[in-house]
Amino acid sequence: MIFQNIGFRLIFAVALTSLVIIGVFAYFNIKSQTGSLISEVERHANQLGETVIASTRFDMMLNQRDRIQETINSIGKQPQIRDVRIINKVGKIIYSSDSKNINKMVDKRAESCYACHSEDRPLEQISITERTRIFKEHPELNRILGIITPIYNENSCWQADCHAHPKNQKVLGVLDVSISLAEVDKTIVTREWEIVIFAIVAIIAVGLLIAFFVRRWVSNPVNDLLNATQQISQGNLNFAIKDLGKDEIGKLSSSFNNMTKKLAEARLQLFQSDKMASLGRLAAGVAHEINNPLTGVLTYSSFLLKRTKNNPELQEDLNIIVRETLRSREIVKSLLDFARQSVPRKSKANLNEIIDKAISVIQNQLSVKKIKIIKQSENNVPPITVDSNQIQQVFINLFVNASDSISESGGTITIETKQISLSPFGVAQVKNSTCPKRHSLMDNEFKIDGLPSLKVKIISGGKEGIIHLDPVYGKHRNLYQPEIKIDNETKFLCAVCNTSLVQQNKNCPKCGAPVLAFEVDGQGIYEVCSSENTNWEKWDFVDSAGLKEYIEIKISDTGCGISKEDIPKIFEPFFTTKGQKGTGLGLAVIWGIIDNHNGTISVESEIDKGTTFTIRLPLSQLK
Amino acid sequence: MNQTSNILVVDDEKVIIDGIIKICSLEDYSIDFAMNTSAAIEKLSKNYYSIIVCDIMMPDGDGFQVLDALKSKNIDTALIMMTGYSTVENAVNSLTRGAIDFIPKPFTVDELLSSLYRANKYQQIKKKQNSHSNGKSDIELFYVECPARYYRLGYSSWLFEEKDGSVLVGACDFFLATIDSVAEIEFLNAEEQVMQGISYLTIKTTDGRMHKIHSPVSGTIIEVNENLKSNPALIEKNPYFDGWIYRIIPRDLGYEIENLIPCSSDRLQSNN
Numbered sequence: 001m002i003f004q005n006i007g008f009r010l011i012f013a014v015a016l017t018s019l020v021i022i023g024v025f026a027y028f029n030i031k032s033q034t035g036s037l038i039s040e041v042e043r044h045a046n047q048l049g050e051t052v053i054a055s056t057r058f059d060m061m062l063n064q065r066d067r068i069q070e071t072i073n074s075i076g077k078q079p080q081i082r083d084v085r086i087i088n089k090v091g092k093i094i095y096s097s098d099s100k101n102i103n104k105m106v107d108k109r110a111e112s113c114y115a116c117h118s119e120d121r122p123l124e125q126i127s128i129t130e131r132t133r134i135f136k137e138h139p140e141l142n143r144i145l146g147i148i149t150p151i152y153n154e155n156s157c158w159q160a161d162c163h164a165h166p167k168n169q170k171v172l173g174v175l176d177v178s179i180s181l182a183e184v185d186k187t188i189v190t191r192e193w194e195i196v197i198f199a200i201v202a203i204i205a206v207g208l209l210i211a212f213f214v215r216r217w218v219s220n221p222v223n224d225l226l227n228a229t230q231q232i233s234q235g236n237l238n239f240a241i242k243d244l245g246k247d248e249i250g251k252l253s254s255s256f257n258n259m260t261k262k263l264a265e266a267r268l269q270l271f272q273s274d275k276m277a278s279l280g281r282l283a284a285g286v287a288h289e290i291n292n293p294l295t296g297v298l299t300y301s302s303f304l305l306k307r308t309k310n311n312p313e314l315q316e317d318l319n320i321i322v323r324e325t326l327r328s329r330e331i332v333k334s335l336l337d338f339a340r341q342s343v344p345r346k347s348k349a350n351l352n353e354i355i356d357k358a359i360s361v362i363q364n365q366l367s368v369k370k371i372k373i374i375k376q377s378e379n380n381v382p383p384i385t386v387d388s389n390q391i392q393q394v395f396i397n398l399f400v401n402a403s404d405s406i407s408e409s410g411g412t413i414t415i416e417t418k419q420i421s422l423s424p425f426g427v428a429q430v431k432n433s434t435c436p437k438r439h440s441l442m443d444n445e446f447k448i449d450g451l452p453s454l455k456v457k458i459i460s461g462g463k464e465g466i467i468h469l470d471p472v473y474g475k476h477r478n479l480y481q482p483e484i485k486i487d488n489e490t491k492f493l494c495a496v497c498n499t500s501l502v503q504q505n506k507n508c509p510k511c512g513a514p515v516l517a518f519e520v521d522g523q524g525i526y527e528v529c530s531s532e533n534t535n536w537e538k539w540d541f542v543d544s545a546g547l548k549e550y551i552e553i554k555i556s557d558t559g560c561g562i563s564k565e566d567i568p569k570i571f572e573p574f575f576t577t578k579g580q581k582g583t584g585l586g587l588a589v590i591w592g593i594i595d596n597h598n599g600t601i602s603v604e605s606e607i608d609k610g611t612t613f614t615i616r617l618p619l620s621q622l623k
Numbered sequence: 624m625n626q627t628s629n630i631l632v633v634d635d636e637k638v639i640i641d642g643i644i645k646i647c648s649l650e651d652y653s654i655d656f657a658m659n660t661s662a663a664i665e666k667l668s669k670n671y672y673s674i675i676v677c678d679i680m681m682p683d684g685d686g687f688q689v690l691d692a693l694k695s696k697n698i699d700t701a702l703i704m705m706t707g708y709s710t711v712e713n714a715v716n717s718l719t720r721g722a723i724d725f726i727p728k729p730f731t732v733d734e735l736l737s738s739l740y741r742a743n744k745y746q747q748i749k750k751k752q753n754s755h756s757n758g759k760s761d762i763e764l765f766y767v768e769c770p771a772r773y774y775r776l777g778y779s780s781w782l783f784e785e786k787d788g789s790v791l792v793g794a795c796d797f798f799l800a801t802i803d804s805v806a807e808i809e810f811l812n813a814e815e816q817v818m819q820g821i822s823y824l825t826i827k828t829t830d831g832r833m834h835k836i837h838s839p840v841s842g843t844i845i846e847v848n849e850n851l852k853s854n855p856a857l858i859e860k861n862p863y864f865d866g867w868i869y870r871i872i873p874r875d876l877g878y879e880i881e882n883l884i885p886c887s888s889d890r891l892q893s894n895n
Contacts, residue, residue: 288680291707292636295729299642302732306649322731329729336707346843347814 007219015207022199029195034188041145041184042132048075049149049177052084061156069095082144082180086151088173134181142182149175221249228256237264238564265602268568275572275588287332294332298325348383351391351417351551358395362403370410371403377417384551384619390593397586398555398613405559405611416554421547425474430454432521435494435501441518443468448477454518456501460490469528473542476535486532492516503527510536549619556612562605570603628743629670632656633663633677633689634705643676646732652739660684664692672700674742679706679713686717694721699749701742715820715882718777737832744801745778766800770863774883776819776839781863782883789845790876793867794824794836799859803828808855810868815844817871819879824868840879846870
């Protein structure tokens with residue numbers, strides 16, 4: 001279970017890596033320390049051997065055996081030195097610090113002698129390591145380092161009076177010094193422990209540090225993201241992840257927030273459309289049912305009106321009935337118009353004038369509540385085709401809401417109007433495209449997101465297939481053939497006449513791959529990079545048509561704000577925070593009107609700070 | 624008005640039938656009624672009616688069934704559909720299927736009477752036409768048919784597509800032949816929106832009646848015929864050319880043209 005946790009996995013991986021690295025390091029460290037300690041002892045023993053030989057040389061010359069034995073005894077008494085002995089050329093121990101060993105024979109084939117005496121090889125000069133041996137006399141005893149120093153024949157030896165040694169003999173015997181390694185071994189064990197403890201502490205420290213950072217930078221943010229996705233999947237689209245910094249996870253979280261915000265907006269708009277449609281059906285049903293009784297009233301009353309032409313008194317009353325019934329007829333008609341999201345009576349109008357009119361309608365109400373209106377409008381906002389009455393109603397409703405939200409002590413309503421441009425990228429669609437020989441490239445059978453795709457035949461590596469390209473400029477939801485690799489040699493053809501669709505003398509500015517060119521009827525050339533991995537697209541005609549123009553109106557108040565829970569509901573019909581005072585239809589109607597004008601409305605709000613409604617109306621209708 | 628103007632009212636609500644009976648008693652119509660489609664079709668097979676006033680939505684079917692029964696019997700009875708606003712599209716559709724008019728509910732006495740008046744006239748003209756084509760070879764001209772390449776909504780209004788994408792609309796001569804001479808015309812204004820099947824012009828005739836003409840198309844009026852405004856008689860003199868009413872930018876002509884009848888098809892029929 002715990003291994004499913006990404007934080008634990010990371011910590012585990014890092015700890016394992018550091019364990020291996022520190023372990024290897026510790027192993028070699030111990031090895032090199034042991035080696036240097038032993039070689040130090042070796043050097044020391046060697047020096048000791050040389051010293052013994054040098055100090056007994058003179059006595060040997062004079063063949064003063066007692067003095068030699070004395071010297072060896074005194075050296076052998078030193079605590080570290082276990083044994084000092086001199087062995088002659090036939091393997092007999094002639095001097096030894098341990099008197100029991102004197103005159104004993106040493107087996108040439110024993111471990112300590114083998115280096116020189118292997119297979120009757122004559123004794124020669126050999127290196128210090130070959131002269132050294134480490135052994136244990138008994139498995140439970142300490143290790144012992146033995147070093148053999150050969151005693152060479154020299155002029156004075158065979159010229160001496162005793163004539164003990166012939167001239168042709170090279171080595172006269174060996175000095176064997178054995179030193180106990182107890183102290184050294186103790187030191188090595190201590191060092192080993194030190195290093196092991198250091199390694200364990202280091203691994204734990206690294207693990208803890210990594211755990212801390214992984215928790216801080218990975219686990220916690222990932223858990224936050226996970227929690228957020230769970231919230232979203234439970235339908236809470238207003239859930240926002242708190243700021244997670246500027247790293248990749250931070251960026252992921254902010255793009256996640258952005259995505260849910262867009263999703264919430266889209267859902268809201270969809271929801272609104274749905275609500276409006278069902279409300280429309282309800283209204284249509286009600287209106288239809290009311291029509292019949294209303295017909296009865298109208299026919300009878302207008303009939304009576306005709307019948308009583310001589311009775312002016314009655315005429316007067318009947319006229320009222322007829323007039324009011326006709327008014328009901330208009331109300332039902334407008335209800336049905338609403339149901340059909342009826343034809344707005346659009347004409348060119350100046351938004352600033354409409355806003356001024358709306359303000360003048362509720363001016364009294366505002367001045368009573370000590371509300372100041374601040375207008376920050378661009379003067380040159382172009383006229384826009386709207387239904388002036390409906391748009392005026394939108395503003396009046398928004399102003400009334402704003403003023404209701406402002407407390408008795410007063411406040412301000414700010415109205416900002418400006419022209420903005422939004423890119424057609426991701427909106428414009430290729431509706432009809434032909435190859436140079438006028439065959440249509442549109443595939444109505446194969447749709448991408450509900451729109452007919454662009455069909456291109458490809459030949460690559462002896463394989464032939466069809467790919468479908470997204471007709472929406474900038475969306476790039478292309479469908480390739482996974483089994484056919486696309487490279488710079490691939491041919492892109494019209495499926496009917498095999499004419500190449502690759503543009504001559506042009507390469508993708510992003511990746512250098514060939515560029516496909518699609519002639520769009522009356523709308524220039526739509527270019528797409530042929531590579532699967534590059535999403536470069538260009539449509540000069542659409543780009544040059546420029547950004548789509550909108551008029552943006554922001555209405556901000558300093559009122560009580562709307563709570564986060566309520567924001568998604570405010571455009572719903574019959575939702576109200578005003579209790580008995582409101583019908584809950586105001587914002588729903590506003591939404592319907594703006595939607596009818598192909599515009600959008602959005603809201604931002606903070607409790608006790610205020611609310612801002614942003615309306616965007618297109619300057620020209622989308623084709 | 625002659626006594627033979629026999630009317631059948633079909634509606635599932637008694638109050639509406641009673642109301643229509645009362646209204647018709649103001650002018651000399653004789654009335655019969657049926658409360659559902661099957662009863663209406665049964666009555667049709669037994670009696671002859673010059674006019675039928677029929678609700679579109681009924682418990683056991685719809686007005687189209689009555690219309691189809693009428694067509695299958697090849698009777699020259701004029702059928703007026705009644706409908707609420709919510710089924711304007713149905714009503715427009717009924718015009719292409721042979722109904723001569725529709726009146727949106729609720730209606731006033733005058734609205735019903737003027738529709739009945741036109742239906743009566745229509746029926747008389749049709750009758751005369753039939754007797755003429757059966758008997759004599761020189762057909763007396765009762766009205767000018769709309770030119771080829773024109774479209775018409777029922778028999779009341781016409782539409783002509785201009786090259787620039789706008790459409791001209793006007794009143795058919797047949798419609799004008801069913802009303803008294805024009806005294807006054809009430810226009811909508813430029814920039815106003817019209818909807819297919821909703822009235823866009825009111826003609827006041829010398830006999831004091833008001834006749835509303837349904838628009839053949841939805842869209843925005845961009846021009847009103849000023850000549851016609853200053854000289855209402857023009858609509859009678861030259862209904863298809865100088866007597867046009869509005870120039871309109873249509874909203875969805877491709878869809879709405881399905882509800883219109885190409886005038887060229889009329890010529891084929893009359894030649895046969």
